Amino acid sequence: MPASITLSHLSWSAPDGRSLLSDLDLSFGPERTGLVGRNGVGKTTLLRLITGALPPHAGSVTVHGSLGILRQTVQIDPAGTIASLFGAVDALALLRRAETGEASAEELAGADWTLEARMASALADVGLDVPPETFLSNLSGGQNTRARLAALIFAKPDFLLLDEPTNNLDRDGRDAVLDLLERWRGGAIVVSHDRELLDTMDAVVELTSLGATRYGGNWSRYRERKALELAAARRDLADAEKRVAEIDRKAQEVVERKARKDGAAKRKRARGDMPRILMNGLKNRSEETSGSNARLAERRRVQAHEEAASARERIEILQPFSVVLAPTHLPAGRTVLAIDAASVGYEPERPILRDLSFTIVGPERVAVTGPNGSGKTTLLALITGQLQAWTGSVKVMTEFALFDQQVSLLDPSLTIRDNFRRINPDANENTCRAALARFMFRADAALQPVSTLSGGQLLRAGLACVLGGPKPPAFLILDEPTNHLDIDSIEAVEAGLRAYDGALLIVSHDGAFLESVRITRRWNLGDTT
Incomplete structure (x- = not known):
């Protein structure tokens, strides 16, 4: 039987009772599928349900074939190799032991002599030596x-389940992942906000609070469809x-017309122009008709309001949050940094950054780039005072304001x-x-404790608290700001930062993000350390 993953009427609720996934019907075959959706909508939970790490509350998961799983975050075992x-x-x-002549003949018979070469080949495929x-x-x-x-890849599973595989990777690492998936011939489900990676997918499945929708084609084709859906939702x-x-206008006209009729009838009764029995009969029929009309009008009004609410909900799902920043009025000639x-490091006589000189003037937008391990995090610690320079x-x-990946500017004990x-x-x-x-x-x-937020919610809360205020700082330092945001949120942040009039220093491997926020200069630490 071909490898496949089938979800039938799958449902799962959070411990607080909130329904996260409801009655999902999905199937995955030997193709590369991007799994997208806003932070907190259930993407990682869905992967855990597929692997069996979580039991479904209703429905079933059927897996034919073996799974290989890359989780988003893992605790590193100090003894792990x-x-x-x-x-x-x-x-x-x-x-x-065989190399030193210490292995027995029985052990040698079971030795895998090609193991080390195959491991080295697998590591070389992702750019590691x-x-x-x-x-x-x-x-x-x-x-x-x-x-x-x-x-x-070494384990040769039938399906890859990858949760944010390009997080924390430098350009070479991202290219290695792209190349690996391009050559992959099994099934793959990839949770990612990396638009470059998603553009290599064969299909995109979007999770929303309304369920799951499958789109044929890559990220760019999916976005075209979503733009059409948003335009239609706005028209609706x-x-x-x-x-x-x-309906509200007509209802008001009916009320006013009835008030005029009631006033005229009241004046007639006062003049005695009509027999009382006839007058009472007309009054009763008028009240019955008015009551029937009022009930009909109310039903129409309720239906119209429900349709409007449904249309707003669709837009709420299709449209991200907005980032509107107050001006900082940073002068063009003012030195910011x-x-x-x-020179600085963590161990005596072993500087990570040596004889570093750099200046940011006015509202410059500087991207800090360089391979993993080149000292980008050390640089931010130096700038923000967490590390003191040994010299210079x-x-x-x-x-x-510094937005590190833990958003440490927020107090986790507060809402x-x-x-x-x-x-x-x-x-x-x-x-x-x-x-x-x-x-x-x-x-x-807004009353959620910060300690309970997911990674994407945490960064969004930090952005709200710092950038949403009446006086944003004139210098923003962002450390991999797109790592935990969903794509709609990334695009909203990009729009806000494009309008920001202060200075930016951004550590990021996300080329699309850097291009979108209109970086004016790049600082490659690989050239200076």
Whole structure:
């Protein structure tokens, strides 16, 4: 039987009772499928249901074939090695004993003599050249991701399940993943916000609060369809709102007409122009007719309002949050950052950055690039004062905000709303709630403790608290800002940053993001360290 994954009437609810996936019917065959959707909609949960890590609350998951899984985040075992990822610790130990003449004849008969060469080939496929005994803790985040991908391919599963495979990867690493998937002939389900990667997919499945929809073709074709759907939803909403206004207008006319008739009848009764029995009969018929008309009008009004609400819900799903920034008025000639002959590291006599000099003036937009391990995170720690320069000087000459990958500027013990008020003490409650609503934290959603947020929600909350206030800082430092955002959110952030009039320093491997925010200069650490 060909390898396949089938979901039948699949449902799963969060521990708080919130329905996350409801009555899904999907099938996956030997093709590359991108799984997209907003943060928190259930993409990672769906992968866990497929692997059996979570039991469904209703429905079933049927898997024909073997699965290879790349999870989004993993705790690194301090004792773990490249060999342990490949499940080859014992087999390699046997080869080492054979090399020194310590293996028995029985052991030699079972030795896998091609193992090390095949492992090296798998690692080379993702751009790694490291010995199998290398500790995982000695690798960068991007190198760890590459090593786990190599181990997956080495196992030759029928299906790959990849959760954000290009997160933390430098350009070479991303190219290795793209090349790997291009050559992959089995099935693959790829959860990603990487638009370049998604453009290599054969199909796209979108998860929303309304369910799952499959689109043939890659990301670009999917976006074309979504643009048409959004335009249609906006037309439907305009038509529905027009019907609501028309029904409300007619209902008001009926009320006013009845009031005029009632007034005329009352005046007739007062003059005694009509026999009482006839007058009472007309009054009763009028009340019955009015009651029937009122019930009909109310039904039409309720239906029109429901249609308008449904159209708004479709737009809410199709349209991302908005990022509207207040101006910083940063002058073009003002020096924002000045680094002069700075050296720094974590161990004495082993500088990671040496004799570094760099200046940002005015609203420049600088991208920090370089391979994994070149010192990008160290640079941000130096600029923000978390590390002190051993030699030279570092001066930040304006207010700034750092968005690291943990969004540490937020207090995890406080709610989103309380963090906003803490960071923006001059903002009143209405300003606070309006700003948070623009970032899709409406009503009770703004009262969530920061400690309970997902990665994408966390970054969105940080952006809301810093950029949504009346006085955003004139210098923003962003460390891999797209790693945990869904694609609609990335595009909304891009639109907001394009309108931002302050200085930007961005560490990112996402070329599409850097191009969209109109980077004016690139600083390649690989050329300076």
